Amino acid sequence: MIPESAVENGLMKEQAQPITTKQASNGSNEDHSPQKADMYKTLGGHRAGEAAIVYEHGAGVEALMPKLRRSDYYTLPRIHELAAKERAEPGFCSHVKDFVVGRQGYGSIRFLGETDVRGLDLESLIQFNNREVIVYMDDSKKPPVGQGLNKPAEVTLLNIKCFDKKTGHQYTEGPKIEKYKEMLKRKAEDQGAEFVSYDPTKGEWKIRVNHFSVYKLVDETSWINDDK
DSSP states (O other): OOOGGGEETTEEBOOOOOOOEEEOTTSOEEEOOOOGGGGGBBTTSOBHHHHHHHHHHHHHHHHHSOBOOOTTEEEESOHHHHHHHHHHSTTGGGSEETOEEEETTTEEEEEOSEEOOTTOBHHHHEEEETTEEEEOSSGGGOOOTTBTTBSOEEEEEOOOOEEOTTTOOEEOSSHHHHHHHHHHHHHHHHTTOEEEEEETTTTEEEEEESSOSEEEOOOGGGGTTTOO
């Protein structure tokens, strides 16, 4: 049994070291005990009150983390990195700069500026499909523009490649790519987005948005009409 006197505010005190004395040559006793102030340090090096605060925050860090259970989805910083930052700098997750959510093989979103990621259920908010991303699948839960994840972002969609429909050959340069890029620019504008770049080798299309709806590439045949 641990005596109640050894516990303060739910934290165990370090047992004070026994006071050792040594007979000095002049007959007086020299005190080699720790400094009195140090006798009440808690485990971990904090005083009782400070340690209680640190413990309370540490216990709540996991509850603050965004939720993401699917193995093909990821965040940057990674969730374990966010937790470490939150422990070191309480409040860090309320203003994560350029937070990224992505799905392997499909694309990613980089939310521009600072984003409050505390407690976000990312799986219910963000869905990547082939050449498509949806944020706030339930429109009734979408916050006003500028709040939550309904904010400016850079969207990258993958698998946007220029193929010859008959032969299956992938174009990576030349006049056909220039026409394909022009089609992508029109598609971005049609959806209220701004074209950023296109990498024909990687099949990577980047657009910038001011808020969120559904962004995707459909009906690529329009670029073929001038291809004669």
